[in-house]
Amino acid sequence: MVAKRGRLDRFISKACQISLRQVKPLLAQGQICVDGQWVSDAALQIDSFSTISCQGQLLQERQRVYRMLHKPVGVVSATEDPIHRTVLDLIDGPAIPGLHLAGRLDLNSTGLMLLTNDGRWSKRLSAPETKVAKHYRVGVTHPITPDYIQAFAAGMYFEFEDSTTAPVILTIVADRVADLVLTEGKYHQIKRMFGRMGNPVLSLHRFRIGGLYLNGGPDADRTSPLATDLAEGQWRDLTASELGLFVD
DSSP, rough: OOOOOOEHHHHHHHHHHHOHHHHHHHTTOOEETTTTTEEEOOTEEEOOOOOEEEEEEEOOOOOOEEEEEEEEEEEEESSSSSSOGGGGGGGGSSSTTTTTEESOOTTTTEEEEEEEOOHHHHHHHHHOGGGEEEEEEESSSSSTHHHHHHHHHHHEEETTTEEOOOOEEEEETTEEEEEEEEEETTTTTTHHHHTTTTTTEEEEEEEEEETTESSSOOOOOOOOOOOOOOOOTOEEEEHHHHHHGGGG
8 A cells, every 4th residue: 555656758658648759849848747746757656646747648646645544343444344344434524545544443442543545654653763652541451460470571471472572561541441552462461461361341432542632532642643533433634633643
């Protein structure tokens, strides 16, 4: 889903069904426009979000889309599923080619999800090296004792991935409720970590990604940009200031 880059002349040749040799005079005559600029460089690198026209004819125009959604229980984090409703099924309006999930939540988990058609953005957001923090509120079966704090901070080794989890910040909120901060997202990581402690998870809700909060969030810094309240199943586009929270 990453927007692949390529040469402008090859794109024009394919889009207009002409030879590369025929593209050259069009460039020399100033007949090709990319993102509002007349260009003459045949090797100019373009991608699927470049707006391109040739001799006044629009060949490509695709806008980047960035959305947030409040996922309910019972909705699967996938683009399609033969049994359950998917996150994309909650998005009304015309279908957007390439729209996908930037991160996932389990079927019975709830909370903040991000969607985009910009593969570079979602890849960067999910990459471990970027260390974008995800915040969760977790309800469990048995009381959470202070020793959990050190166990989660030290990390846990999982044979499935043959790796140890990065440090997780655990804050005890109530007898059976904790807030967690993760900078990675291994398969069912939170449930597996509590499972290692012999304490099954009953509820899992993600309320924050980076500086973006869902409905304020229990630890919201009120001086930071906050997300507009979204009921379960609702979505909206990110504002420019919210999108700026994820720009290096």
